[in-house]
Amino acid sequence: MLEQLKLIKQNAINEVETCNDIKELIELRVKYLGKKGPIQEAMKSMKDLDIEERKALGLVSNEVKDAISVAIDAKQGSLEALEVEKKLQSEFIDVSLPARGQNHGHTHLLNQVVEEIEDLFIGMGYDIAEGPEVEYDHYNFEMLNLPKGHPARDMQDSFYITEELLLRTHTSPVQARTMLKHEGKGPVKIICPGKVYRRDDDDATHSHQFMQIEGLVIGENITMSDLKGTLDVFAKKLFGENREIRFRPSFFPFTEPSVEVDVTCAKCKGEGCPMCKDSGYIEILGAGMVHPNVLKMAGFDHNKYQGFAFGIGAERIAILKYGIDDIRQFYTNDMRFNKQFSK
Numbered sequence: 001m002l003e004q005l006k007l008i009k010q011n012a013i014n015e016v017e018t019c020n021d022i023k024e025l026i027e028l029r030v031k032y033l034g035k036k037g038p039i040q041e042a043m044k045s046m047k048d049l050d051i052e053e054r055k056a057l058g059l060v061s062n063e064v065k066d067a068i069s070v071a072i073d074a075k076q077g078s079l080e081a082l083e084v085e086k087k088l089q090s091e092f093i094d095v096s097l098p099a100r101g102q103n104h105g106h107t108h109l110l111n112q113v114v115e116e117i118e119d120l121f122i123g124m125g126y127d128i129a130e131g132p133e134v135e136y137d138h139y140n141f142e143m144l145n146l147p148k149g150h151p152a153r154d155m156q157d158s159f160y161i162t163e164e165l166l167l168r169t170h171t172s173p174v175q176a177r178t179m180l181k182h183e184g185k186g187p188v189k190i191i192c193p194g195k196v197y198r199r200d201d202d203d204a205t206h207s208h209q210f211m212q213i214e215g216l217v218i219g220e221n222i223t224m225s226d227l228k229g230t231l232d233v234f235a236k237k238l239f240g241e242n243r244e245i246r247f248r249p250s251f252f253p254f255t256e257p258s259v260e261v262d263v264t265c266a267k268c269k270g271e272g273c274p275m276c277k278d279s280g281y282i283e284i285l286g287a288g289m290v291h292p293n294v295l296k297m298a299g300f301d302h303n304k305y306q307g308f309a310f311g312i313g314a315e316r317i318a319i320l321k322y323g324i325d326d327i328r329q330f331y332t333n334d335m336r337f338n339k340q341f342s343k
């Protein structure tokens, strides 16, 4: 019996030593030390032995049990340590690896330019005003000294929705709306950026939908030189001191006198090319002194108040500032174009 126990111990220790799996090790513990294990089986024959033999068998069986248990505990400890090590290896984070690039959106170039212009005018004390894109004929034309049938309405071919409603052709109706809100009291100093729509044929510098930034200043003793000075500062800040700018007499029914401002072409730098239709210049804005009729219609005393107004084409500014060769680039959503202007 004692020999049998020693053999059991030897087999158990051999099996424990070659075991490399915690689950199997638990099964080995049950197999050798459990109630149905070989040691318990051997002990069943105790009852047939005399007292001395029983003592000896008890002693050896305890010794065998202890030895197997110690071997299993030791093995379990080393297998658990191995497991932890493996887990640590698999969860290792290399903090020195460069991060995977993420695609971040950014403000569209056109909005960047509009924001730059807004900042510039806010810096000069202007407030931002807003108006609807679907506008009444009344504000878009009539309040601007353009009654129905006025030939100058043809200057802006319109998208009419009903006889009285249209997509605004310029941001100038916001002038009328702002003046009415002021109820004849100056000063007024606003800019209004927004989309406008015209039935223009699309080409390199014209789009049927584009952005304008309207400006309106009303106060006492406002003169044409205030307008010229303001537009000069605007153009120099945006294009730099060296870019050539010209003021050209023009006509708008809502301003008198009226001017248009041109900047040397982005493509040919003034030489003349198809983009600027060989003129060497691209027109960026229309402006002038607010017509007395417009002041009167909006409830301002034209003997007390004067004002100037301007309407800047935002795409034209972006074209000239960034050397873009076609206005349609702003509206085709070509990511190769858009991504060049991420800030």
Ligand code: FA5
Binding pocket: 156, 169, 170, 171, 172, 198, 200, 205, 206, 207, 208, 209, 210, 212, 252, 255, 258, 283, 284, 285, 286, 287, 288, 309, 310, 311, 312, 313, 314, 315, 316, 327
């Ligand atoms: C006007 O729209 C006037 N309301 C501007 C104004 C405001 C004059 C206040 C006086 C006082 P005009 O049609 O010229 O004017 O347009 C103004 C600017 O918008 C142009 O100088 C040009 O830069 C831009 N623009 C005009 N038509 C288009 C178009 N189809 N596509 C892109 N930009 C355009």
